[in-house]
Amino acid sequence: EVLQNHVLEAKVFHTEYGTGVAILTGAHRFSLTTNIDDLKLRRMPEVPGLQKPPSCWAVLSQDRVTIVLLAVGQDLYLLDNTSCSVVVSEPRRVSVGSRAVCSPPHSLAGPFPCPPAVPRAALQPPALAGRSFPLLSHGQACTAGTPGPILARGKEVRIEWAQEASQEIFKIASMAPGALLLEAQKEYEKESQKADEYLREIKDQKLLPEAVSQCIEAAGYEHEPDTQKSLLRAASFGKCFIDKFPPEGFVRMCQDLRVLNAIRDYQIGIPLTFTQYKRLTVEVLLDRLVLRRLYPLAIRICEYLRLSEIQGVSRILAHWACYKVQQKDKSDEEVAHAINQKLGDTPGISYSEIASRAYDCGRTELAIKLLEYEPRSGEQVPLLLKMKRSKLALSKAIESGDTDLVYTVVLHLKNELNRGTFFMTLQNQPVALSLYRQFCKHQERETLKDLYNQDDNHQELGNFHVHSSYS
Secondary structure, eight states: OHHHHOEEEEEEEEETTEEEEEEEETTSOEEEESOGGGOOOEEOOOOTTOOSOOSEEEEEEETTEEEEEEEETTEEEEEOSSOEEEEEOSOOOOOTTOOOOOOTTTOTTSOOOOOTTSOHHHHOOGGGTTOOOOBOGGGOBOOTTOOEEEEETTEEEEEOOOOHHHHHHHSTTOOOHHHHHHHHHHHHHTTOTHHHHHHHHHHHTTOHHHHHHHHHHHHHHOOOHHHHHHHHHHHHHHHTTSTTOOOHHHHHHHHHHHHHHHHHSTTTOOOOOHHHHHHHHHHHHHHHHHHTTOHHHHHHHHHHHTOOTTTTHHHHHHHHHHHHTTOOSSOHHHHHHHHHHHHTTOTTOOHHHHHHHHHHTTOHHHHHHHHTTOOOHHHHHHHHHHTTOHHHHHHHHHHHTOHHHHHHHHHHHHHHSOHHHHHHHHHTOHHHHHHHHHHHHHHOHHHHHHHHHHHTOHHHHHHHHHHHHHO
């Protein structure tokens, strides 16, 4: 069947047996193997009424059980070894702001409070009982404990395991210190005396520092900016009644949330959770933004977090410049000027690396123009030699005043040019000629004689023969 109908799509997944592959054929049938080293394709049951490829599908593997989960329109199907079962048979009304709180172990079948808009049956289908297969967008599977968005009726709804801090604050009739502090702050905004009652209750138990920490932590796990602000206002309110509360955690959380809210914007589309962000680190997030060519946002994040120039802005500008030289719609002069205007003398920027990228893209003249902005001759000369601009490399080496660099270029010219052309080139560069003579006096005496003959320097030629007669 695979040979006859061809493969429309394939996904690689990992199991306890090794690396597996699942394929969707032209007949809209699924086949998979759990170990490519021991290739045994297993044909999955047919999906009733499937006349075109599913909008998204994923392979889920856990506890030696491998299944295929696929979406067809508004229906969700589950394929195992023996049957095809419907997981969601009708559209569910799930409000975007709602929260499904799952209690450990991380299973959709576990007991959890659920908002009225989400029927309990919608989140605990029998086919998924006892298993943990959370989904990422576009049908990608994620590991247990990792949250992710799913698409429902044209909207993205996040289903994730609620962290302990969030559960303590938002569960019904919670008396946790964080929940009381949040209520105290809300009552304070209403100018109600209940704010003082809540505060006294927390302070009598000596739990005010814990309440503040709980609100700060819970703010990180929220995705709605209004909820984040509400929790942070409560934390700020509680800090006013604590002597010498360390502000670093509060400030750091505010910074992290500003970064997360910026990348979660629909125009950026990176819905990272706070836990994922911390595990990735800022550097990896910046790399992802650079790969998406979101250079302005990456630079603003670097400036906001006050990252060092070399780790932050300089590295991003270097990536931008390397991308800029690949654009063919502008002249070499315009591109070189634009790069210099943007980069200037930013520390950590190497114009030679950008010029090397331009040369690799076949824009030699642009590379030469960019090298004009490189202040280090030691970086200019090797690239000019690589581009076979030896005479220009010699001029740059002489201007640098570095004799080792001049010797490097002279010896390169000697190997590259024939003897006559090499001597004529040195005639136009007195400094290089003088240094080469010094080299020949110690290393190549016969070449020195040829140089004197070339210059018609009979006096030095006579001295050469007198010295040779004594040796």
